[in-house]
Amino acid sequence: MPYRQTIAAAYDAGVEEEYNRLNETPLREAEYQLIVELLDEYIPKSSVVIDIGSGPGRYAENLLQRNCRVGVIDLSARSLKAFSDRMEDSCNSDNIIFNRVSCATQLDWVDDCSADAILLMGPLYHLVSDEHRNLTLANCRRILKPDGLLFTVFLSPFPIGNGGLEAIITHTHFQGMDVPQFRCMPGDAKKIMKNNGFETLRIRNIEGIASFMPTETINEITTPNKKSDFLNTLRKTSEERERLGITHQFFVISKPA
Ligand SMILES: C[S@@+](CC[C@H](N)C(=O)[O-])C[C@H]1O[C@@H](n2cnc3c(N)ncnc32)[C@H](O)[C@@H]1O
Incomplete structure (x- = not known):
């Protein structure tokens, strides 16, 4: 099956799972917090933000609540429908500038220099060919305003334990489909960004040191105090240079060079 159909079929089948993912475990709650706090830090209220690979739009919803104007794009029509259904009665729904099924590689329909920020938290690790990732980043470069x-979000090869940390392609079994994943270390991610006209400003591990903790230990983090300590520890260690990439996912902030 062509890659777009595989991704669309998998995420169409897994809309609910994907929506619930970010509050399923203390680690996923921390993931959401670690990302949202950086979006808060860097994206001023009322910005125009395009979320490419938005899924059911947890982050888009957060940005709408901050009065941003948001466009959502995904290959999964059902994920986008879940987002529009949820937003239907929201007082922020007028700030949705578009909601459209499209591939990150084919965004000619989005205006040049129209976005203050782009979220690309999915496509770069599902597009396994260099050509497709480069096309996607060329679209982002064109759509973003100069400032x-x-x-x-990138996936790291670290959890695969293949003995090396070179960029690799793996497959995850999701909703009955073998979904391809591109994995690379932060150094490779920086090069990919640089080769596509972006300068990397900041990289943060998402799971980081929690990658070494047994699932049962993480799932015992249930009280507000324990959750806050856990988040503080992840945050404190998330940008230590020697640990970058020692994680499942890492978050990269870049600007046009
Ligand atoms: C793991 S979900 C992440 C959703 C959300 N961005 C988040 O961080 O929670 C990945 C999303 O990227 C979308 N996606 C993957 N490749 C894409 C592509 N080439 N174009 C558009 N969307 C894509 C998938 O359909 C899926 O909804």
Whole structure:
């Protein structure tokens, strides 16, 4: 099956799972917090933000609540429908500038220099060919204003334990489909960004040191105090240079060079 159909079919089948993912475990709650706090820090209220690979739009919803004007794009029509259904009665729904099924590689329909920020938290690790990732980043470069910011998520090869930390392609079994994943270390991610006209400003591990904690230990973090200590520890260690990439996912903030 062509890659776009595989991704669309998998995420169409897993809309609910994907929506619930970010509050399923203390670690996923921390993931949401670690990303949202950086979006808060870098994206001023009322900005125009395009979320490419928005899924059911947890982050888009947060940005709408901060009075941003938000466009959502995804290959999964059902994910986008879940977002528009949720937003239907929201007082912020007038700030949705578009909601459209499209591939990150094919964004000619989005105006040049129209976004203050782009979220690209999915496509870069599902697009396994260099050509497709480069096309996607060329679209982002064109759509972003010169002082705009790009927020991306990469997957690391570290958890695969293949003995090396070179960029690799793996597959995850999601909703009955073998979904391809591109994995690379932060150094490779920086090069990819640089080769596509972006300068990397900041990289943060998402799971970081929690990658070494047994699932049962993490799932015992249930009280507000324990959750706050856990988040503080992850945050404190998330940008230590020697640990970057020792994680499942890492978050990259870039600007046009
Ligand atoms: C793991 S979900 C992440 C959703 C959300 N961005 C988040 O961080 O929670 C990845 C999303 O990227 C979308 N996606 C993957 N490749 C894409 C592409 N080439 N174009 C548009 N969307 C894509 C998938 O359909 C899926 O909804």
